[in-house]
Amino acid sequence: MPRDEELIDLIVGRQKASVVLEAANAAAMLEFVELRRADGRLKLGGAAAGDLEAGHAVFELSLALCLPVGTIETQLARARRVRSLLPDLWRAWIAGELSSIKVARIDDAARRLSTVASVALLDQKVVAVATFKTLGQLQSWLTRFVARVEAGRTRQRAREARATRRVWVSPDYDSMSWLNAKLESLDAAQIDARLDMLARAAGSVDDRTMDQRRADVFRDLLLGRVDNGFGGDPAPAATTVIGVVVPIQTLVGDSDLPGETFDRSMSVSADIVRERAVQPGTLFWRLLTDERGHLLDATQLGRFPSDKLGFAVKVRDGVSTFPTSSVPAGRCDLDHSIAHCGHPRCGDPAHGPTTASNLGPLDRRAHNLKTAGAVSLRQPQPGVFEWTTRTGHTYTKRSEPLPVAEWPVADWPVGERLENYELDRHFSERQIEAASVGQDLWDRTWDPAWETACYA
Numbered sequence: 465m466p467r468d469e470e471l472i473d474l475i476v477g478r479q480k481a482s483v484v485l486e487a488a489n490a491a492a493m494l495e496f497v498e499l500r501r502a503d504g505r506l507k508l509g510g511a512a513a514g515d516l517e518a519g520h521a522v523f524e525l526s527l528a529l530c531l532p533v534g535t536i537e538t539q540l541a542r543a544r545r546v547r548s549l550l551p552d553l554w555r556a557w558i559a560g561e562l563s564s565i566k567v568a569r570i571d572d573a574a575r576r577l578s579t580v581a582s583v584a585l586l587d588q589k590v591v592a593v594a595t596f597k598t599l600g601q602l603q604s605w606l607t608r609f610v611a612r613v614e615a616g617r618t619r620q621r622a623r624e625a626r627a628t629r630r631v632w633v634s635p636d637y638d639s640m641s642w643l644n645a646k647l648e649s650l651d652a653a654q655i656d657a658r659l660d661m662l663a664r665a666a667g668s669v670d671d672r673t674m675d676q677r678r679a680d681v682f683r684d685l686l687l688g689r690v691d692n693g694f695g696g697d698p699a700p701a702a703t704t705v706i707g708v709v710v711p712i713q714t715l716v717g718d719s720d721l722p723g724e725t726f727d728r729s730m731s732v733s734a735d736i737v738r739e740r741a742v743q744p745g746t747l748f749w750r751l752l753t754d755e756r757g758h759l760l761d762a763t764q765l766g767r768f769p770s771d772k773l774g775f776a777v778k779v780r781d782g783v784s785t786f787p788t789s790s791v792p793a794g795r796c797d798l799d800h801s802i803a804h805c806g807h808p809r810c811g812d813p814a815h816g817p818t819t820a821s822n823l824g825p826l827d828r829r830a831h832n833l834k835t836a837g838a839v840s841l842r843q844p845q846p847g848v849f850e851w852t853t854r855t856g857h858t859y860t861k862r863s864e865p866l867p868v869a870e871w872p873v874a875d876w877p878v879g880e881r882l883e884n885y886e887l888d889r890h891f892s893e894r895q896i897e898a899a900s901v902g903q904d905l906w907d908r909t910w911d912p913a914w915e916t917a918c919y920a
Contacts, residue, residue: 469855484560487567490543491558497521497540542571550574550587556595566594566602573606576621582613596860600790604729605864611722611731612867618722622733649730650708650740707794709779710737711869719869727792728782728864774798777823780863785841785849786830787861796825799834801843821846 497518504517522540526533546567547554557567570590574583586609594602611618626648634642647655662685663677670677683689710723714734723732740746778793785799801824802816816822822843826834833839840852847863 469857472855472857480560482560483563484558486564487557487560490539490564491547493525493536493540494543494547496525542568545574546571549583550590552587552591556591562591562594565599569599569603569606570594573610576610578614578617585613596787598788598790600729604727604790607731608724608728608864608867611724611733615720615722615734618720618731618733619735622736648736649725649732650736653725653730707779708732708737708740709866711867713869713871714738714867715741718872721867721869724867726779726782726794727790729790729792773818773820773823777820778825779866780820780847781825782864783825784827784830785824785861785863786827787849787851787859789827789830791827793825796827797831798823799826799831801841801849824849 500521501514501518503514505511505514507513508517522536523533525531525536529536546557550570553562553567553570556562557564562570570586574586577583577586589609590606593605597605610621629646629648631643631645634644636642645652659678659681660674662681663674666672666677672680707726708723709726710732711719711721713719714721714723714737717738720734722734723737724730725732777798778796781793783789783793784791784796800816800818801822804816804818804822824843824847834841838854842850842852844850849861850858851861852858
């Protein structure tokens with residue numbers, strides 16, 4: 465019998481082999497169609513005849529694989545684009561390094577880019593990134609990449625995308641259906657947060673799951689029912705908080721680099737960021753980052769992090785630090801990578817301090833897994849989390865850097881910029897908090913090029 469670590473390697477090897485077969489099949493389908501196209505041109509003469517034969521080949525593949533013609537056409541078009549425009553991705557796919565569905569998502573992102581240089585840059589970077597990300601994590605990265613690499617087109621893309629907003633119903637089994645909506649990201653995030661807030665209002669006496677509560681609240685609000693299933697006001701007067709990280713250069717109009725929600729899953733165009741920034745009630749926090757978008761460290765005494773330190777760590781990591789989790793940091797526990805003993809005078813180096821370099825958001829299931837000793841965790845650098853399983857395999861999760869931009873004129877003081885954009889009233893001493901690095905770094909001279917502002 466193979467050992468458990470050998471079984472893991474066997475499973476991974478077979479998964480890779482199956483992807484190799486899928487990619488080889490896509491290459492063979494392209495070859496089949498191109499052979500038919502060449503035969504048509506040779507026997508019947510002309511490009512039109514070749515295209516006609518290629519079309520016949522698509523129908524033959526549809527019959528052989530028992531798939532709709534449209535599906536075959538989509539698979540062929542994707543394989544052709546990846547082979548010609550994304551050669552590094554094509555080689556990785558053929559080698560079995562990336563699954564077919566990841567290749568499809570990357571191709572979708574490439575189709576949204578407007579220049580050959582942007583597509584080439586995506587091809588250069590994406591294989592190394594996609595290899596160690598789940599599908600959801602990869603989708604978030606692709607969304608950020610498209611928004612950042614062509615920030616100047618964010619406004620036009622947002623306008624075009626907004627025109628596609630809609631609501632539709634997809635029937636499901638057992639008298640149920642899916643109700644889907646495509647909305648602006650900030651509106652969708654605020655709806656999601658409000659559903660959480662209203663669902664939690666039911667209290668612990670309600671035996672429904674959170675998913676069931678959220679579904680009932682959503683239904684009752686749309687149908688105008690007074691009772692949300694728990695006897696409460698259908699719309700309690702409470703505020704939902706949505707965090708968006710954005711370079712200060714974007715706020716004052718010197719950059720079109722888009723903002724991002726805290727969990728990095730949504731990109732928000734510069735126009736929308738500036739529009740929401742001047743609305744009453746917007747609260748700003750100043751976060752100091754290095755030039756690559758990484759938050760600086762912070763330290764405090766005691767076991768439990770303060771609100772400021774906890775806020776900074778959650779912004780830094782965005783989501784759970786478990787490699788395959790995408791649970792937003794706001795729904796996670798703040799976990800010590802090296803356990804803290806809880807004693808205020810503990811000097812044992814084996815007991816972890818309450819610092820940003822020893823903290824990270826962790827979803828409850830992963831937290832329980834770590835507590836049970838099924839996995840071990842170390843944080844060699846702030847925001848870098850190395851998980852080791854019982855079979856000896858190590859998996860790394862790195863926090864995504866925050867968006868950073870550069871000033872077009874480096875010697876123009878920040879204060880003068882804010883006066884021109886009516887944003888200075890939002891940056892009062894009462895509102896700004898040194899959330900990321902503590903009062904010691906707040907008092908130091910800071911470089912405006914490293915400043916990132918975020919609002920909630």
